[in-house]
Amino acid sequence: MTFNRVLVLDAAQRSALAVTRSLGKAGIEVSTADALPRSLAGCSRYSHQYYQCPSSEKEPSAFVDWLSNLLTEVPFDMVLPVTEITSQLLLINRVRLGPTLYPFSDYDVLMSLADKGELVKRANELGLRCPESRRYHSAQQLDIDALDFPLVLKPCLSKVYVGGGWISTRVRVLYSKEDLERELRLSPYLDTQPFLLQEYIPGKGAGVFCLYDRGRAVSFFAHRRLREKPPEGGVSVLSESVSVDSELKEFSVKLLDSVGWHGVAMVEFRVTDDGIPYLMEVNTRFWGSLQLAVDSGVDFPLWLWQIESQDRTATFPDEYVVGQRLRWLLGDLDSLYLYWRGERSFSSKLRRLLQFIAPQGRRCRHEINRLDDMGPAKFEFQQYIKQLLGH
Secondary structure, X not given: OOOOEEEEOXXXXXXXXXXXXXXXXXXXXXXXXXXOOOOOHXXXXXXXXXXEOOOOOOOHHHHHHHHHHHHHHOOOOEEEXXXXXXXXXXXXXXXXXXXXXXXXXXXXXXXHHHOHHHHHHHHHHHOOOOOOEEEEOXXXXXXXXXXXXXXXXXEOOOEEEOOOOEEEOOOEEEOOHHHHHHHHHHOHHHHOOOEEEEEOOOOEEEEEEEEEEOOEEEEEEEEEEEEEEOOOOOEEEEEEEEOOOHHHHHHHHHHHHHOOOOEEEEEEEEEOOOOOEEEEEEEOOOOOOHHHHHHHOOOHHHHHHHHHOOOOOOOOOOOOOOOOEEEXXXXXXXXXXXXXXXXXXXXXXXXXXXXXXXXXXXXXXXXXXXXXXXXXXXXXXXXXXXXXOOO
């Protein structure tokens, strides 16, 4: 089979733009789709065709109908979603959607990692270190007075499919009985959906980005976050490639090998100040800072496409550029604004402003702003101004 046509879904995501650019530069015909009339990846010069579709989150049934009809009309060789919701929805409806390739493991395998309760169970069986956890089927099982704080309340699924739509859940650090009671009031889904109470692990986050070919490890990548939005921790707005930590890689391989993983995955850890890693979760999809890996020489989207197309000439180098940086400019501007709004000293705010203004050097590239593909940057800036003006 000759592969030359790919549909990238969730085109409003930055990761979708990275996928579109990666595959488009390789000469693959890329089409993009999202629920908005225009979107980030859809404005790229590498997007051959843009489709507006129903929202996979708000209108899942209509979205599946739309995709089924489109695949009947257009012979795409592969469909690439980049969000958790769309990925799971495609796998749930895999039989209906036909033989088009979705480069993931089967739904049951994916959910064995995406479900944090099942992940903890597997980690314990494999002897992988993870926070001490107690699983509850619903809030009715809680004995609040018997709990010691701080604790982390973590729903087993970040997105729960209920047939007609999705429930979005959230993770919260709880410092007291009152915090827990407040969260139970604000999150009624805890009455019906399983969740974990985990010990709180102080430290910093770390991740290993992985590519697998039907149970065989192909490539790994790692980065560190230099600035985030919000500043206290969140989406990366300035990141830097680093070498993969050998212990984190060993843990990741042991976990993904145990399920015969296929496709991409991000294995997340919490590392204490004395260097002890704890497995936290697995993201079974492309991640927000994907462009940094591509810029560093680990072209996950292209390599995944080559694996699926059984390209025997493909090579997957083990080494990549360490110290490469990626900056999401408007996200960094938001982070600066939030930092200045916070209760911090004027000297720390001034230092943060100087860090924002200072040149990042030759090894830093902008995530959205690319001279050879300025359409997404123009679109993002227009949307940014509209939001500032309240439209």
